[in-house]
Amino acid sequence: MSKRDRIIYLKSEEELEIIRNNGQILGKAHAEVAKLIEPGISTKELDKVAEEYIKDHKAHPSFLGYDVGGLKFPSSLCISVNDVVVHGIPSNRVLKEGDIVSIDCGVYKDGYHADSAYTYPVGPIAKEVADLLKRTYESLYKGIEQAKAGNRVGDISFAVQEHAEKFRYGVVRELVGHGVGKFLHEAPEVPNFGKRGNGPKLQEGMVLAIEPMITLGRRSVVQENDNWTIRTEDRKQAAHFEHTIVVRKGAGEALTTFEYIEAVLAKKNLTVA
Template sequence: MTVIIKNEHDISKMRIVCRLASEVLDYITPFIKPGITTGELDTLCHEYMINEQNTVPAPLNYQPFGYPPYPKSTCISVNDVICHGIPGDKKLKNNDTLNIDITVIKDGYFGDTSRMFIVNSGSILGKRLVQITYECMWLGIEQVRPGAHLGDIGYAIQSHAEAHGYSIVREYCGHGIGNMFHEEPQILHYGRSGTGMQMQPGMIFTIEPMINAGSCEIRTMPDQWTIKTRDHSLSAQWEHTVLVTKTGYEVLTVSANTPAKPIITITD
């Protein structure tokens, strides 16, 4: 496993592109209302990236080996869609929960982030899942420091999710990022503390737990991209890109309207 340690030039470029990715989410937030389609949201994001930011939407035509090209500029995953939801004709309804996942390219660097949104008031179940998932991401982020182990991140996330009766999706994980969309290391959202690679200053990776209200089992839809919960339960995901600093961490995917770090109550 070769992990690319970023230098000061890389880090300065990553700060810029990660902020730009987060600003797309700031921009799209007011448009998330009942009746708008996920395809319309994607178009708005695409035009903002291209015309306002002069960035490139990384997902558009992205094609890992064995997959068809991804056809849109964002991933929008609604309700029981865990990840990689392809925007289209689906109209948002009151109480829907959705994740919008943004990755942009600027000057050869990738910035990657996602947020959860709730359409209007939201259900009690949906709001609780979204909040606990947000807390899980932040508990993972809090483990980031030189000398700590990657397993510490997964352990913190898994412990909090399972304490609230939720399950962790295991087939998808966070990843290193920089001049490539996906680099080493893989960041699992479950695991044992004190295991795995030790973190070093200059490592940059995403923490992006996918957490289901029901079973952790998944199903892949015929488009080969969309991943849903097998039992049709709700799923939620949040994502930040994080830099390991000399003393701890720096969250790079921050902009004017990024949600604040939560106050978390740990239950035994």
């Protein structure tokens, strides 16, 4: 583990403002994608729209070329459909009515990253899947409520897990949230399961990506042969929501936004939360 992987960097208000501004670009890029999420569109088309929007705003898509052990992610979005939990690669796959699709995106500008994800319904979806989206969304905000100075990472983790498991959903263990800043992934890791009072102590100025990954069936996941795509082992649907937040005294404060996404969904008469 490198020195960077162990250090938790606290951000100044000036640094937080840069991340917040990047969160605005990110939220609007999500909204541009949300406008196009309909049966018949390919995931590659969605990726192209997001990449162009981010680059038009003098920013870089955080995931494009992201290097893990010499393996570089080929796209600007992670697009994960139905039983794909995260890290789906955009392709010629066409969305169908009743699908759900997680769009995970990052924006890098002025030396800092912002990272967020949202799981979208493709037209009307089955009630049990709609409930999964709603409860996963709620679990994100349960976690953010616990991101307050003096708590520990485990308090966030427990809040997410408790809410999801109350509805008998699976909570993915192998993938976690993380610190965000000059690097897309910084310390500390933020699991979606854990015990109250465990883990690193939260301090004001810590910036975290909290990202529940919750499954309709069992929590077990497998990795596809492309070395990126993670799907549920039982092939049941999974939902994923994520905000980049800063730890504050009373509760976490979101630096990314779903405002623009949800305005688009409202015009389509679709809701998640």
